Amino acid sequence: MSFDYVHERKGTRSVKWDLIKAIYGSDEVLPLWVADMDFQTPQPVIDSLVDRSKHGIFGYTITDTTINNTIIDWLYRRHDWEINKSWLLYSPGVVSTLHTAVQALTKPGDSILIQTPVYPPFYNIVKNHDRNLVTNSLKLVNNSYEIDFEDFEEKLRLGVKAFILCNPHNPAGRVWTKEELTKMGELCLKYDVKIFSDEIHADLVYSNQKHIPIGLLSKEINEQTITCMSPTKTFNLAGLQVSYAVIPNTKDRDLIKDFFNSQGIYMLNTMGISALEAAYKYGESWLEELLSILEENRDLVTRSFKDRDEINIIEPEGTYLVWMDCRGLGLKNEELKKFMANKAKVGLNDGVSFGEESDGFMRMNIACPKAVLKDGIDRIITALDNYNKSN
Structure with missing residues (x-):
């Protein structure tokens, strides 16, 4: 191609x-x-969609063990992250999952931290649900953005309940290092702050960089984190509305799943499932x-x-x-x-x-x-x- x-x-x-x-x-x-x-x-994704369309029946479609294993294999192969299939929860999009996580795991009036400048929907994810928006401005130093950790900790200390992480960061283009992620993760553990990690650009890193899922750092950080991922940015599939979250904490996963169900969000669309499988297997x-x-x-x-x-x-x-x-x-x-x-x-x-x-x-x-x-x-x-x- x-x-x-x-x-x-x-x-x-x-x-x-x-x-x-x-x-x-x-x-x-x-x-x-x-x-x-x-x-x-x-091309294998296009072929998969054409083949599926020829069947001509587009009824309710499940995400089965094969799909689970396809994601598990991809995350291990590309990011050295070994996950359990029980941790997976599917949704139409990363933004949908973030909205749901905010509603399911925080309460109106709770403070939620974002690192600005950042992807514009993050603001609505907080404000639309009557949560208090708290910002930790990134610092432009030597033509690259850095985290103001002193301000970060101070904001957490004042009572932040959740932190929406963007890694790789949009629009700053940073791929956060293991040291940076570890420091953020440990501070969130210290102050009992949930981490909602948008990692939709995880596969799109340049040759001198390595994406590290924040959940990979430790069992404790993983249990504190909802990691949102998708093949849509990687393989240009945004219109097919397919994503998944990695949620090892059983209580958090059940709360988010119940909230999805209460909104009538039960499954992915047929073509999105086919595209995900083909992209991760053959792309x-x-x-x-x-x-x-x-x-x-x-x-x-x-x-x-x-x-x-x-x-x-x-x-x-x-x-x-x-x-x-x-x-x-x-x-x-x-x-x-x-x-x-x-x-x-x-x-x-x-x-x-x-x-x-x-x-x-x-x-x-x-x-x-x-x-x-x-x-x-x-x-x-x-x-x-x-x-x-x-x-």
């Missing part, structure tokens, strides 16, 4: 491509925003090629802006998302959004949506053919040059 081929996605009800005019005001904007890829999923070689392409794309973005004063690239260690420090332009968030959409004709995610401290930042999705990415980079650089000439 060629990662250079530019697939036509307009007219497929694509959020990324078919909402461009509604969101950015023009069909001429190149979308490099929402986090799905412009690459086809592996590994495709994934290795994808990671190579993403690394090339990351390096292209970094090189392209290396000598620019206006934009500094926070080089990611994982994910296919690049965090861009555009403060050198001297534009506030709304002005920067308009500059990118109207002048550069590129659709990016604005920084403030990830946290108030990120005024002047933008997020770029680099999971696209190199020609598309280069077009986006060239558009931004041309707009920068024109802006400098006029100011």
Whole structure:
């Protein structure tokens, strides 16, 4: 399969491509925003879906021992994590599981910690259920984000009940180290704070990095953690709505399962199950090629802006998302959004949506053919040059 081929996605009800005019005001904007890829999923996944569709009957479908074992094998092979099949709980998506975990394991008025800037739905996961949002701002040091552990512990000490971890981190691109994860995990144990770990980007780490599931660190941390994972980011399956959580704590697992049942969420959709199985069984070689392409794309973005004063690239260690420090332009968030959409004709995610401290930042999705990415980079650089000439 060629990662250079530019697939036509307009007219497929694509959020990324078919909402461009509604969101950015023009069909001429190149979308490099929402986090799905412009690459086809592996051929074995496509074949599996075609074969399943030919059966023609799409009734209620179970996740059986074969599916459990497929996930168990994947986590052990890719992340050295040995889990028990009884720990698995399925849901339509990681965000759905996080919402449910907050409702099942905390109470209205409880404080929940997130590390900002962070994936925008994290805010609603806390606020929509009448929980108190507490933030631990990451520190930008030497062009990389670090955890402010003094502030982290102080917030936990004041009575936080749950901590939503993002690893690898979106949008900072950090793949947290064993030392960082251990320190966070041990502090959560010390203050009896539940860990809700979003690890949807676990498989998307670059060659000099290693993803470590926080539950792998110790039995005690594992028992304190709900780990949310999915093949959807890895294999571009987001529209199929399939994810799973690893929950070794029996009481927590039962509470979350009961809450799912109370909401009428009993099972996954038929095609999502088929896609998960095929991706994890037969998609590994495709994934290795994808990671190579993403690394090339990351390096292209970094090189392209290396000598620019206006934009500094926070080089990611994982994910296919690049965090861009555009403060050198001297534009506030709304002005920067308009500059990118109207002048550069590129659709990016604005920084403030990830946290108030990120005024002047933008997020770029680099999971696209190199020609598309280069077009986006060239558009931004041309707009920068024109802006400098006029100011």
